[in-house]
Amino acid sequence: MQLYCRCPMAKTAKSSPFAPDVLPRVEPLPGVRFATAEAGIRYQNRTDLMVAVMDQGTVAAGVLTQSKTCSAPVLWCRKSLKHGKARVLVVNSGNANAFTGMKGRAAVEATAKAAAAAAACDEKEIYIASTGVIGEPLDPGKFTHLLEQLASTAIPDAFDAAARAIMTTDTYPKLATRKARIGDVEVTISGFCKGAGMIAPDMATMLCFIFTDAAVSAGALQDLLDEHVKTTFNSMTVDGDTSTSDTCLIFATGAAESRGQKPVSKAKSKRLKEFSAALQDLMRDLAVQVAKDGEGISKFVTFIVEGAESASAARKIALSCANSPILKTAIAGEDPNWGRVVMAVGKSGEAADRDRLAIWFGDHCVARNGERADEYEETAVAAYMRNPEITIRIDAGVGGSAATVWTCDLTHDYVSINADYRS
């Protein structure tokens, strides 16, 4: 077993063109410690096990996949979230422990038991997430014996090592950190997540873990998470395929209380306004990082839909565009094929006024009042399409609501990555 704390960011030819040169420096938090290990679950020569140990008094909230075939760890987290207390988070990569029947549940129970023993806490305070291949039984014997040492050697300043250990096909770790004031006390929110990458051969599964030292109730955290997930993680797509394992958890240690922060129990409290905005900003940052590492990405694409009947209608129209294979391949080919935007708006099922619809590629208006714009010049728009980051704005022409969705293009590399045989 080898322990990691920090590693340099090394880009390869297979890295996303949007991989950062320097990873953001993530603030350690009082009350949260990380340790990682090479458990050899599937990958060789890399970490694949991450443990976060949290001080007594930590509360938790979370959102989990809506999939009807969700994984055993998702079911476990759903149960733990009912209690809302947290002491240990155990995450492995390489195996999703999904569609593994009774064996999968037994693996989760064995993990929870070992983690509870390692931290001397209740099994209800354990959270578990797994990501990787679906349908392969996960052998907990590969890592349960490591948990005690990991828990005892965990350190606060190891966010990037933790983010690396949960990667699957990601080409870079995804980290973000924010500060916010609650009353007069500054608190920190730091988190990391994983998405879809380029090398390994199985399904993209979104995992996100956020930590804060704020003293905020589990109920308030849950309300904030429910609200912000719509405009962040649920407004991002790589290929429209929903994972069996999607998990976004937030943990609040409450350590800021010792610095004078008065605990907050309601999400609507005015004192949480800045914290809520910072949390949303951090979640958006992480969501964009996932889209920017979408499998096979050559272009990062933002769809902004305005003039829709409601925010959810706007989001549905934007997602219909962001999930359209024929539009995403046109973007990969740098073709300003706005007819395909019209198609994707039309198939969304949401209200749009065909005769008032307008579309912009960057600052170029390509269509207005339901037909090609008079000023449309294909050469100029084609030149815009050569940018690595493309923004397509749509006015649905029926209302006053808007939404933004982030995605990547659909490239030959996406096909290569996902057509590669798993073994």
Next chain:
Amino acid sequence: MQLYCRCPMAKTAKSSPFAPDVLPRVEPLPGVRFATAEAGIRYQNRTDLMVAVMDQGTVAAGVLTQSKTCSAPVLWCRKSLKHGKARVLVVNSGNANAFTGMKGRAAVEATAKAAAAAAACDEKEIYIASTGVIGEPLDPGKFTHLLEQLASTAIPDAFDAAARAIMTTDTYPKLATRKARIGDVEVTISGFCKGAGMIAPDMATMLCFIFTDAAVSAGALQDLLDEHVKTTFNSMTVDGDTSTSDTCLIFATGAAESRGQKPVSKAKSKRLKEFSAALQDLMRDLAVQVAKDGEGISKFVTFIVEGAESASAARKIALSCANSPILKTAIAGEDPNWGRVVMAVGKSGEAADRDRLAIWFGDHCVARNGERADEYEETAVAAYMRNPEITIRIDAGVGGSAATVWTCDLTHDYVSINADYRS
């Protein structure tokens, strides 16, 4: 202007591997005549205009795209179908006349006017469909002057020329014919359609035109079409992208009445049972032909979902699989990645019992009771994946309903075709 009736089937390197060696011989029908022409709307050196002229007394029914950005011809057909009578069908390829505003409506009106003059009928008896690029104004002046000569020279035995004239990216014309008895009288149903192909650069738009000499009311035809479209065209997908122009029309000349067929006015009439089955079979045949010519296809894939709560739930689960980019690329890579089937079932939103779910690739059971099947042998299933036609069967484990959906894989060629610049 050059007129065509029949041409040989010539395959090229770019043809779908499922392109037929010999086109089916389609029975001409009393009361229906076809003519085609090279109008030079977009393509060079091929026909792009098709006119079908039908005898007085012909009735029509149809289903049209649900798109909120549907084309001008779709709006026109919706109006004509209210009257239910038909004399002329005009179809052009190369330009969809979609998202063309007032100009688009004017083009449709000019076409209807010229067609009505050519056939000495009412404009309400004209049906129009256009397929090709979206957002380009369609100049009706390119072909309205041809309609009179086309109408006067049209011949019954020209189904394949008609099917060729409406192709866009299709690599072969799609034709089918069936016979059925209504009472003691044999009637013919013949049709053709277009789908998604390989060379031209815009969106797949499904057009289908079916003709019969049966004496059946427009209302009965509409009921039959509504029923059968679910299990045929709406059970087929190439990339999940819904066209602005999808149009499926059926025309019944009633010529069989002169051979003694008593007219039928109700779809539920027992006398229509054989006709209804033959129509469904013909529509299924055409739908499968479209999937087999899906852009970039290397494998034809059939998803059979059983044990679902309802037929529509079964179809939704099957479509969730058939539209999953990550599953379709795995199939292109000959990877029996059944974990992605589990994912696609889970994301469909329809009821499935995770712990009773079973999956077969061909005759190989890969999963049963919510986990990998004991008898699963990857080598055998991997060998099965090398077949050009793949059948994946899923038992959702919650009910007694079933559905079948046809699709193709997602290949490098799909990306190449759709990333190619339009010009």
